[in-house]
Amino acid sequence: MAKQETLSLRKHLADLLRMKGAHVNLVETVADFPAAMRGAKPEGAPHTAWQLLEHMRMAQEDILDFSRNPKYREKKFPDDYWPASEAPPSEDAWEQTIQHFQKDLDEMQALIADTKHDLLSKLPHGTGQTLLREALLVADHNAYHLGQLVFLRKMMEGRQAKKEETAMSQVKFPDGWDEEKVQRVLAHFEKQTEENAVLEDEAAVEPSETVMNVPHDLVPKVRELIAKRRS
Numbered sequence: 001m002a003k004q005e006t007l008s009l010r011k012h013l014a015d016l017l018r019m020k021g022a023h024v025n026l027v028e029t030v031a032d033f034p035a036a037m038r039g040a041k042p043e044g045a046p047h048t049a050w051q052l053l054e055h056m057r058m059a060q061e062d063i064l065d066f067s068r069n070p071k072y073r074e075k076k077f078p079d080d081y082w083p084a085s086e087a088p089p090s091e092d093a094w095e096q097t098i099q100h101f102q103k104d105l106d107e108m109q110a111l112i113a114d115t116k117h118d119l120l121s122k123l124p125h126g127t128g129q130t131l132l133r134e135a136l137l138v139a140d141h142n143a144y145h146l147g148q149l150v151f152l153r154k155m156m157e158g159r160q161a162k163k164e165e166t167a168m169s170q171v172k173f174p175d176g177w178d179e180e181k182v183q184r185v186l187a188h189f190e191k192q193t194e195e196n197a198v199l200e201d202e203a204a205v206e207p208s209e210t211v212m213n214v215p216h217d218l219v220p221k222v223r224e225l226i227a228k229r230r231s
């Protein structure tokens with residue numbers, strides 16, 4: 001291939017690896033991934049977000065190793081490609097995986113950009129694979145699992161919102177009351193000035209009655225008098 005052609009191919013590969021263009025990139029998707037959702041596996045989902053993220057890191061690291069290490073040793077599937085636990089062992093682990101992933105991606109890109117490496121010749125320690133094939137494999141694998149991560153997050157956030165909505169609508173009202181009536185009463189009292197409130201309280205007092213302040217210890221006596229008078 002003419003030099004100019006490989007430069008442009010190398011540039012396309014770099015963009016593909018960076019997930020520029022059609023996709024959101026990994027950091028955007030996982031940097032603020034809600035911590036409580038990182039180890040959660042909602043019904044129907046094959047993996048947790050942590051499993052997908054770690055799997056992406058492990059697979060990329062493996063492909064990078066194969067692409068540049070003449071002493072490459074084949075890994076065991078699935079143990080060397082999937083994490084042991086569904087949830088990250090710590091908050092730090094999530095962050096470290098993102099950083100590790102970024103570093104390996106940078107190194108893969110550097111490998112592709114370096115014109116000392118031929119993109120199309122067979123890797124000496126492989127069985128026919130080329131650097132071009134390995135770069136495409138990384139980009140394809142990352143794009144596939146990144147799509148799963150985005151979907152998983154949207155699904156969990158959707159379910160969370162639905163749960164909160166249901167919880168709100170399940171507030172129990174006493175007989176004759178509903179959300180609308182509560183709102184009307186609240187609005188009424190908020191509008192009232194203090195003066196109006198006093199007038200309204202007084203309106204509940206019968207013309208033949210008087211409201212007065214009575215010391216606490218006299219209350220039983222007063223009640224007795226009222227009871228006597230009524231009987």
Ligand code: NI
Pocket residue numbers: 055059141145
């Ligand atoms: Ni995979």
